[in-house]
Amino acid sequence: MAIREVVSVPHPVLSRQALEVNFFDEELAKLVGDMCDTMVVSPGCVGLAAVQIGVPLAIFVADVAGHKKTRSYNGLIVAINPVITAKSKPIKVREGCMSVADFTGAIERFSNVTLRAQNCNGEIFEIETDGFEAQAIQHEVDHLNGMVFLDRIMSPDNLYPRKRYL
Numbered sequence: 477m478a479i480r481e482v483v484s485v486p487h488p489v490l491s492r493q494a495l496e497v498n499f500f501d502e503e504l505a506k507l508v509g510d511m512c513d514t515m516v517v518s519p520g521c522v523g524l525a526a527v528q529i530g531v532p533l534a535i536f537v538a539d540v541a542g543h544k545k546t547r548s549y550n551g552l553i554v555a556i557n558p559v560i561t562a563k564s565k566p567i568k569v570r571e572g573c574m575s576v577a578d579f580t581g582a583i584e585r586f587s588n589v590t591l592r593a594q595n596c597n598g599e600i601f602e603i604e605t606d607g608f609e610a611q612a613i614q615h616e617v618d619h620l621n622g623m624v625f626l627d628r629i630m631s632p633d634n635l636y637p638r639k640r641y642l
Contacts, residue, residue, distance in 0.1 A: 525619035
């Protein structure tokens with residue numbers, strides 16, 4: 477597996493709808509492995525969408541293990557062609573992003589979500605989650621829909637300089 481370069485705003489792949497995945501083979505497994513490796517070596521990173529490494533496919537990986545805000549934990553999530561099928565009340569949260577290096581922002585996310593997706597074998601699965609894991613999933617699904625968290629900021633007052641991870 478390999479560490480991939482993470483693209484930053486305003487890279488055009490970040491503002492386009494990701495393409496549906498219709499192959500479930502060794503090439504896909506290698507891409508998912510590269511995404512996991514890239515996520516793990518990136519400080520503070522709990523999720524990564526394929527578009528963030530310049531690949532316009534509907535895939536994300538997420539793992540919120542050990543994060544102080546974690547309530548629900550479904551392990552390493554590999555989601556291919558993901559869709560959020562249910563959501564609850566909106567809450568205000570603070571987010572950052574590997575593709576937006578200098579800022580974090582206060583935005584609205586849903587406190588609970590249900591995700592339906594395919595795994596690396598093409599099998600459909602569904603998970604229900606809440607709290608920080610739900611937030612991470614929504615963030616990654618936004619990437620696959622051509623959005624970054626900056627697109628959800630309602631006011632410049634909700635944008636903050638990012639603290640650096642050392």
